[in-house]
Amino acid sequence: MTPPRPMPELVCPAGTPAALKAAVDAGADAVYFGFRDRTNARNFPGLNFSHEEVRDAVAFCHRTGVRPMVAINTFPDATDETPWHRAVDTAARAGAHAVIVADAGVAAYAARTWPDLRLHLSVQASAANPEAIRWYRDAFGISRVVLPRVFTVDQVRDTIAAVPDVEMEVFVFGGLCVMAEGRCSLSSYAAGRSPNKDGVCSPAERVRYEQDGAVMVSRLGPHVINRFGPGEEAGYPTLCKGRFKAGGQAGYLFEDPVSLDAGPILPDLAAAGVAAFKIEGRQRGKAYISAVVKSLRETLGGGTARVADRQRFLEGGRATEGAYRKSWR
Amino acid sequence: MTLHLTLGPVQYNWPVERRREFYRQIAASAVDTVVLGETVCFRRSPFLREAMAEEAALLLAAGKRVVLSTLALAVSAAERADVAALCGQADLLTEANDAGALYHLRGRPHWAGPFLNTYAPGTLAVLAANGAEQVCLPWELSLDSLRPLGRTAAGLRLEVPVFGRVPLAISARCYHARLHGLAKDGCQYVCDRDPAGLTVETLEGADFLRINGVQTLSGAVHAAIHEVAALREAGVESLRLMPEAGDMVAVIAAFRAVADGQADPETAERVIREATGGEPLCNGFLHGVDGTAWVGEAAA
Known part of the structure; x- marks a missing residue:
């Protein structure tokens, strides 16, 4: 008999130390955050963490039993790659559960310099098929891939079956790129x-x-x-x-103002074998983090009372299941 | 050193007859290498397979090098099989446009295409270790960012896109089908109605973008003719031009002449403007400003 599949973990965004605390209080299993510079894909004014704040945040997560993941998910500037390398070094020394990388060069640096550091492949790397995932796995020992938002649920299931030794994380709520991530100028x-x-x-x-x-x-x-x-x-x-x-x-022409809400198909995605559900929104405040995390946590447990709590944060008040449903095909 | 000229794959859904005439002209043009392949939409491929084999034979007979390029976004089983088949053939060199193709080609000589995100020396080193002989850099890189890549590209030939509508984005969703109220899987190949892409204007009527099936292209035509000398100084050894409507042979000749010091960029710019029928030109990416911008000779 196969053992029951563990419930996918809920990976929550944190753009500030206050949002991090809100995510932890609301029941996040894991939290992701980035440095206050070009090394992360939410490089917005007033957001993100200094190197010291990253160290504190990682320590706080460990004290509260939440897995801290550090997003270093942009492509380095050829004139100076050191901010990306320093970001990896700080995350590794602080004891981050994983770093989330997009660039093959940064992945290579991390794998070479910190062989015990767990590597997650960012959605920005656009690994959109099993062969791509195998390339990153074989080259850098990637443990988990955040899947691009181009898959149907069936394709998610097939991808997991094709590369069973790499965990797959999928976006389930928040802002939605309609273009393939990491391929857009x-x-x-x-x-x-x-x-x-x-x-x-x-x-x-x-x-x-x-x-x-x-x-x-x-x-x-x-x-x-x-x-x-x-x-x-x-x-x-x-x-x-x-x-x-x-x-x-x-x-x-490209997409209506809508947000992703995969709440109705969380059971399908869990049955497909995904390891983690990801919430978008490091640019969002404490209220969003708290409401969305609690609401999705409840949905994961089979409840429905808090669905409206997250839906009030939908862009244009409308939800889409994006590429997961076959309507795009 | 002589700059190498590469003609990239046709991005648009051109009918076979149009392609045949186009490549007949290209066979007599000044390009050194022609990249063939459907990089945008797999649904177009069945019509093209035979045509591309003919095109390759014609170009090889004319003394051109021919390279085959893979899909930029391969998700479905059929798309993945297409990439695997291209990477599995041994007659011609293959250009990888995603990490899946890099997986198939690992340890064998290949090219790394412009859809791979090669922004920094660390990335180049990974691609070289995988077996890449040539890397075409992304369109949005500035000259300032190109220079360190040129200094560290030991053993790799660097190519930079210098002409054509910029492939700005690719999606799982087809905008041609969406606009025509069709499903992607029943698209009726409506993108073939727009051989230079379908014009997207802002609500105040400014020419902005082109949609080309699942791809979104720039409205303006990128033309880095004033930057040829700077690219050479940066260590770039090959220039990539993308097929566009208009007189491509004249465009190619203009770049060849500037690369060889036989024409000044001002003259070549006039030739390119005429050959492209007066389309707006842009080159802002190379100067680190908005990609839509046109920076004239003085600043280059």
Whole structure:
């Protein structure tokens, strides 16, 4: 008889020490956070951890029985790779449970310098098939892969079956890239900085809102990303969530303003054999972290009373199951 | 040293007849290497397999080197099998565009394509250890970031994309199908209606992007003609041009002439503008500014 599969762990974001505490209090199994620089993919003003704060955060996690994971998931600047290497060193010395890396060079550095450090492959590495996962496993000893948000549930199951010795983590809630992660330069094309190089998408310093009569116009650099009529909530001008004109139509060409909520299919994903459920949102505050973690924790236990608690944080008030359902095919 | 010119794979869903005529012209052009392969959408491949074999034979007979490039995003069993087959063939060198292809090609000579994220020397070292002989760097790299790569690329030939609409993103979702109200698996191949991509404008009517099936391309055509000398000084040995509508043979000749010191970049820029039918040009990525920007000769 096969032993019962353990419940997937809940991996929660923390953009600040306060959010970290909220995640731990709310019942996170693991928490991920990054350094206050270009080495992580949420390089936003007022967010993230200094090297000293990372050391404190790792110690706090160990005291409270939560696994600390450090995201070092951008691609190094060729002119100076040392911030990425220093980030790995600090995480390893602090005793992080794992570092989450995207770049093969950073993975190689970590594997060479800290052979006992557990490596997780970031979604930014875009390992979208079993062969890619095997390449990272064989080259660097990757223990877990965060799967790109391009898979159906069936493909998740097949991928796990194809590479059973690598754990798979999947996103279940939060902001959703409609483009394959780590393969997108829309932001740097329009506004100079990109997720890969800078850890930033649609950079805040290039965002403007201007009133045009009754219409609120949002711009990224010089480009109009959306126009909101009276009564419409003026969302952040993330490029791929904007309204554009093409083929004689105007509208949300790439993706509507929605967030991922895989709550309804958590049992399917668990049955597929995923090791961990990941929540997006290191840029979000304590209230989001606390509500979403508690709500998903309850859903994992089969309850339904707290579903609305997380749904109030959905972008545009709407949920999608993204690529997991076959509607994209 | 002579700069090598590579013509990348056609990104658009061009019909076989158009491709045949295109590669007949390319066979007589000044490129050294032609990369063939469907890198964007596997659903186009069945129509192209035979055509590509003919194209390869034609180009080889004309003295060109031919390299086969793999899908950038291979997820389904059929897509994975396509990558495995390309990596398994031994007639021509294969260019890897994802880590799955790197897995198949490990320990054998291959090229690393522009869809792999090669931003830093540490990454180059990993690719070299895997067997890469040439690495095409990402489009969004600046000249400042290229220079350290050029200094450390021992044994590897570095290539930089210098011409064409920039492949900015790829998705599991097909935007052509979405726009036409079709499912991706029943797309009716509607992307073939837009041989230079479908124009995406902002709501105030500014030309912004092109959609090309699952791919999103830049609206402007990247043209790094003023940067050829700087690229050479940075240690770049090969320049990659992507097929676009218009007079590609003239575009190739313009880059060849500048690379050989036979033409000044100003003259070549005029040729490129005419050959591309007056499309807006951009080169901002190389200068570390918005990719949409055009930085003229003075700053380069």
